[in-house]
Amino acid sequence: MSRKYVIAGNWKMNKTPAEAAALIGEIKPLVADASCDVVVGVPFVDLPAALEAVKGSGIGVAAQNCHWEKSGAFTGEVSADMLKSMGVGYVILGHSERRTYFGDTDVTVQKRVRAALDAGLTVILCVGEYLEQREQGVTGEVVAMQTKIALGGVSAQEMARVIIAYEPVWAIGTGRTATAAQANEVCRLIRGTLAGLYDAKTAEDTVIQYGGSMNAGNAAELLAQPDVDGGLIGGASLKAPDFATIVKAAK
Ligand code: PEP
Numbered sequence: 001m002s003r004k005y006v007i008a009g010n011w012k013m014n015k016t017p018a019e020a021a022a023l024i025g026e027i028k029p030l031v032a033d034a035s036c037d038v039v040v041g042v043p044f045v046d047l048p049a050a051l052e053a054v055k056g057s058g059i060g061v062a063a064q065n066c067h068w069e070k071s072g073a074f075t076g077e078v079s080a081d082m083l084k085s086m087g088v089g090y091v092i093l094g095h096s097e098r099r100t101y102f103g104d105t106d107v108t109v110q111k112r113v114r115a116a117l118d119a120g121l122t123v124i125l126c127v128g129e130y131l132e133q134r135e136q137g138v139t140g141e142v143v144a145m146q147t148k149i150a151l152g153g154v155s156a157q158e159m160a161r162v163i164i165a166y167e168p169v170w171a172i173g174t175g176r177t178a179t180a181a182q183a184n185e186v187c188r189l190i191r192g193t194l195a196g197l198y199d200a201k202t203a204e205d206t207v208i209q210y211g212g213s214m215n216a217g218n219a220a221e222l223l224a225q226p227d228v229d230g231g232l233i234g235g236a237s238l239k240a241p242d243f244a245t246i247v248k249a250a251k
Contacts, residue, residue: 005036005037005229005251006037006038006230007036007231007250008040008124008209008230008232009041009233009237010041010064010234011040011042011043011046011064011237012064013043015042016045016046017045017048020046020049020050021053025053027040027059028056030240030243030244031057031244032057034247034250035251036250038058038059039061039090040059040060040061041062041232042063042064047063047086048086061088061090062090062124063078063083063090063091064091064095065092065095065098066078066083066091066093066116067112067115068080068108068111069115070115079119080115081119083119083121084119084120088121091124092124092232093112093113093116094109094113094125094146094150096126096167096172097172106145106146106150107149109125110149113162114153117158117161117162121161122162123161123162124164124209125150125163126232127164127166127190128143128146128168128169128211129142129170130169131169134168134170140189143190144190144193147193147194147197148193156199156202159194159198159206160205163206163207163208163230164190164194164207164208164209165210166183166208167210167211167232171213172211172212172234177212177213178222180225183222183225187208191227208227208228209228209229209231209232210228210232211232213235214231215235215242215246216236216246219245219246219250220249
């Protein structure tokens, strides 16, 4: 098993470029001795400032979306090649806010994943169920389907550049966290889905994060679960000391 914890911040639509540089400046010394990979997912306009600010640290920079075409008449969109050309390493795809508010579907997520991998980016692929789906007992089916469709056409070799973030929608930005057992159960299920799609080794090697109101207080318990290999952190990633506490818990 070769997987390493990955702690990624999803800043969503927060911070100007100057504020992004300042926050990374605060985070940098606090995570200098991290034993996990650390990533900050910033708005498109903050990418140049973030790439400059992370220099000299091991912190990676993620965009929060990319289009599936290389170029063309897609007003307001940004291609994976554009991100790669500026030095971005990661892209968050399929976040529930994109699915809920901006019409992303499993099929468009699949196309974005394909484009991102073709461009050489590492994908943080978000999957997760709505509260009604959990209450109806279909969490496993929903998450397995999202995973299978998004990864359609992705080879086992390419899975080395795919991180999966299990994010129950009911836990995102709500302060309501999945229990450690619930988080582990679904991350394990995703691993089982990967074993079916690929093979046991690919499943064991894939990093599967939990996301949904992870914070400085609950991170250690969540990250101690055997199938939880890191976190995708929203709100708490905007506070340097809290984000650093989560990073320290990932070992
Ligand atoms: C997220 O946006 O991916 C997320 C998990 O947000 P929060 O930590 O605020 O719930």
